[in-house]
Amino acid sequence: ERITADSNKNTLQNGTIWSAYTEIIDTEFCYPNTALAGVSFDSDYFNGIPARNYLVRGIKVKVPSNYNPETRAYTGLWDGTFKIAWSDNPAWVLMDVITNERYGLGGLLGSFSCDKWMLYDIARYCDTMVDDGFGGKEPRFTCNAWITDISDAYTLLNNICSIFRAIPVWTGQEYSAIMDRPSDPAWTYTNANVINGIFERSYSAKKSRHNAVKVTYSDKNNAYQSAVEYVSDDESIAKNGLNLTEITAFGCTSRGQAYRTGRWLIETEKLEKETITFTVGREGLMHLPGDIIRVSDNHYAGLNIGGRVVSIDGNKVTLDREVKISGTTNLTYINKNAQESTIRITAANGNVVTLASTPNDIEPMTIWSLSTST
Structure with missing residues (x-):
């Protein structure tokens, strides 16, 4: 309330100007899904509200019931159930983003939209302790990300998967992830089980192979x-010149993990420079992106290293073409369980090979390939 009376003179104006006001409401409020921090300080030491930095562990997520996030230990067999705990394992961060109904994709896909068994396998690989580059040990992959902005869902999933060198894949029923890591081949392709027996090959450009x-x-x-963190292949630089690229390691707070990310990129572009294209029948439907396959191309090798089995007689197997062996040679074939089996070849006579043991899981017309120590 202004207590000064209004002026009745033209030379005097009683103007009222609001500079600021503060309203204090003495009521307790709740802040759902919010971490609230309060700090009091003497305003004599600051011209304004000072900047504050907080080190927070972040949101709690669902982790396996047999998992200890503090020690990263998995106890016994997992029964598929979960508990709520804090974890920086990127596999469980990914699952939380996919299944959470408040800020993730759970409202669209449902809680059964994620391949938890595959993520369990990936999570154990991420928790493996490796050298940190400074004489200590650290988990192979961790995720410490501050996600505060709305972004495209597929972009965010790709960013999280990039932490552990994977890609998100929709299998038709649920979301899964395919990880770039050592694994056994899932299938064998030869000239005998691709259309027209043709494998087409192309190679990456030299400028796309960063060193x-x-x-x-x-x-x-x-x-x-x-x-x-700068990572380089000095031998390649000396030979081909500098070819530099820059990347951002999402959710990475470790120098050792940043180095491994850069080393993986360099080695991948250096070694995985060939693309093989071919067309197959219905058996190709069993694969997912990222599956490891074995390619036995007779034309590329210059000799017969793959084909189909004609018949089996004990430990003697008749193939659809003549083969020659040198050194230690193994016969790899797709068994009755649609998995690869390998047996050493002791002798070869034309298209008949003698195996070191009698195969009990081989059938006629299955695919075979040769591998030799030479």
Whole structure:
């Protein structure tokens, strides 16, 4: 209330100007799904509200009931049930984003939309302790990300999967992830089970094979400030010249993990430079992106290294073409359980090979391939 009377003179104006006001409501409020921090300080030491930094562990997610996130230990067999705990394992962060109904895709896909068994296998691989590059040990992959902005769902899933070198895949029924790691071949393809027996090959351009990379990450040893880790292949640089690229390691706060990310990129582009294209029949429907396959191309090898089995007589197997063996040679075939089996060849006479043992899981017309120590 203004207590000064209004002026009745033209030379005097009683103007009222609001500078600021504060309303205090003495009521307790709840802040659902919010972490609230309060700090009091003497305003004499600050011209305004100071910047504050907080180190938080982040949201709790569903983890396996037999998993201890603190020690990263898995006890016994997992029965498929979950518990709520904090974890920086990127596999369980991915599952939380896919299944959570409040901020994830759970409202669209439902709680049964994620391949938890595959993620369990991936999570154990992520929790494996490896050298950190400074004489210590650390988990192979961790995720420490501050996700505050609305983004495209598929982009976010790809970013999280990039932490552990994987891609998200929709199998037709649920979301899964295919990880780039060592594994056994899922199938064998030869000239005998591809259309027209043709394998077409192409190669990556030399300029796309980088031999140096700058990896940007958040350094946990420097208040999580942005840092750059430089990784290079000095031998390739000396031979071909510098070919530099830059990437950002999503959710990475470890210098060792940033180095491994850069090293993986360099080695992948250096070694995986060939693309093989071919057309198959219905058996191709059993595969998912990322499956490892064996390719036995007779034309590329210059000799018969793959085909089909004609008949079986004890430990003697008749093939659909003549083969020659040298050194230690193994016969790999697709067994009755649609899996690869390998037996050593002791002798070869034309298209008949003698195996070191009698195969009990081989059938006529199955696919075979040869591998030799030479």
